[in-house]
Amino acid sequence: MKTVDLLIKNGIVITMEGPGTGIINDGSVAIEGGKIVAVGETAEVCREYDGHRVIDARNKVVMPGFIDCHAHSCDAIVRGLAQDVDNWLYKAIWPITSNLNPDDIQVGSLLHIAESVLNGTTTICDMVYNADIIVKNHLKIGNRVILTEMIHENPSDIFRYDPMDVYPFDHSVGEGKFARCRKLVEQYQGYSDDLVTVMVGPQAINMVSLELMDELHHYAVSNDLHIHIHVSQSDRENVQVEKRYGKRAVPLLNDRGYLGRHVMAAHISHATRPEVKMMADSGARMILCSNSIAIINGVLPPAAEYLEYGGTVGLGTDQAPGNNRNNMFSEMKSSAVLNKYKLHSGTAFPAWKLLRMATIEAAKTVGLDSIIGSLRPGKKADIIIVDMTRPELSPLYLEPIRNVVPNLVYAADGSEVETVIVDGRIIVEERKLLHADLALLVNEANRHASEISKRLSAFDGLGNLPVAKFTAEGLY
Numbered sequence: 001m002k003t004v005d006l007l008i009k010n011g012i013v014i015t016m017e018g019p020g021t022g023i024i025n026d027g028s029v030a031i032e033g034g035k036i037v038a039v040g041e042t043a044e045v046c047r048e049y050d051g052h053r054v055i056d057a058r059n060k061v062v063m064p065g066f067i068d069c070h071a072h073s074c075d076a077i078v079r080g081l082a083q084d085v086d087n088w089l090y091k092a093i094w095p096i097t098s099n100l101n102p103d104d105i106q107v108g109s110l111l112h113i114a115e116s117v118l119n120g121t122t123t124i125c126d127m128v129y130n131a132d133i134i135v136k137n138h139l140k141i142g143n144r145v146i147l148t149e150m151i152h153e154n155p156s157d158i159f160r161y162d163p164m165d166v167y168p169f170d171h172s173v174g175e176g177k178f179a180r181c182r183k184l185v186e187q188y189q190g191y192s193d194d195l196v197t198v199m200v201g202p203q204a205i206n207m208v209s210l211e212l213m214d215e216l217h218h219y220a221v222s223n224d225l226h227i228h229i230h231v232s233q234s235d236r237e238n239v240q241v242e243k244r245y246g247k248r249a250v251p252l253l254n255d256r257g258y259l260g261r262h263v264m265a266a267h268i269s270h271a272t273r274p275e276v277k278m279m280a281d282s283g284a285r286m287i288l289c290s291n292s293i294a295i296i297n298g299v300l301p302p303a304a305e306y307l308e309y310g311g312t313v314g315l316g317t318d319q320a321p322g323n324n325r326n327n328m329f330s331e332m333k334s335s336a337v338l339n340k341y342k343l344h345s346g347t348a349f350p351a352w353k354l355l356r357m358a359t360i361e362a363a364k365t366v367g368l369d370s371i372i373g374s375l376r377p378g379k380k381a382d383i384i385i386v387d388m389t390r391p392e393l394s395p396l397y398l399e400p401i402r403n404v405v406p407n408l409v410y411a412a413d414g415s416e417v418e419t420v421i422v423d424g425r426i427i428v429e430e431r432k433l434l435h436a437d438l439a440l441l442v443n444e445a446n447r448h449a450s451e452i453s454k455r456l457s458a459f460d461g462l463g464n465l466p467v468a469k470f471t472a473e474g475l476y
């Protein structure tokens, strides 16, 4: 008998191994040194292993933590201030965030991370400005993070320009952000045995010059880094790129040789069918942010087509102002419901596929499927434990038919997550963050919100904000 650091036993173990969900009705997981050393039937695992710490997971699901493939944690400080608008970027998020300072952003990011982790996300693909500061938030809470410094070449008052005209480029802005990206890579790529990894992040092809895009692409390829980019996320992007280069975003990316397996593309929501095929054929991975894009644009991104062309799709929550949650349970359900509706088919996007798109397919999307995304000996112990005795998840059927996976996808809301483990380390226990004080964090965010409100009162664009109008009319 070997004694490991942590033994989770008697649980309903969803391994996400194999073609489906790899579920074991009575399973156990042995964890040592941050990694899974055994997973299988309780009788077999417990014959070989005991634990210095043992968690009895009877009537609980034990499964890989979720991987949120696309998020902007900083924006959580303005949650609820940007939605129910047309032209979200210009009328809402850009004017509002132009009033934020680095401290606001840092506090907002902590709030986002806390929300995500408490709802079962163990890896966040965070695309932010000042990633060297934001990384500390992730390290504090203890989750895994894939960081991207968001790189563009636009002036700070970009929202005052005509959206259908090409953006002006300020090369000094782009070079400054690229320098931050390189520094981040030097400091954090692979940090703490891959608790932190880094991607290269051109914000979108209409927001960087081709000269800079060449540099970023070359840097990523020569350093074996992935590129995290928004692709064809609006008509505006396609119109601008066509005006400047004579072709739409996806053909431009393809013709310039920027696409490929190292690319992780958010949204692709305004691509044509041939463009979706072009993306999938290149090996680029797609991130589906159903809630965000539906709320912002009233559009469902073409994940069904992407899968049809053999592409890989992972789920993402995007940002709090315009989702307005960072909760992968919510993403799974919305993605299923919206795609069933779009395809007029109850069999489309079944629960087990959504669970895969939030775990193992998400791991493939972010390029870390060799270390996370499923429960297998040798992989990192990034695990969540979900209470299945809650009324919305009851009753439980296990033999001869099972309802565990559909209940998780269609009925759970995240509040059922009891325990969150990252790298073998417990970071949430009994629904409490162990390394941050949630009440303090919320107080701090509220303090910043009142400072931001004062700044917004003096902001010359306040009257144009839909949220100001809705508030004045007593509708919000």
Ligand SMILES: [Zn+2]
Pocket: 070, 071, 072, 230, 266, 318
């Ligand atoms: Zn985004």
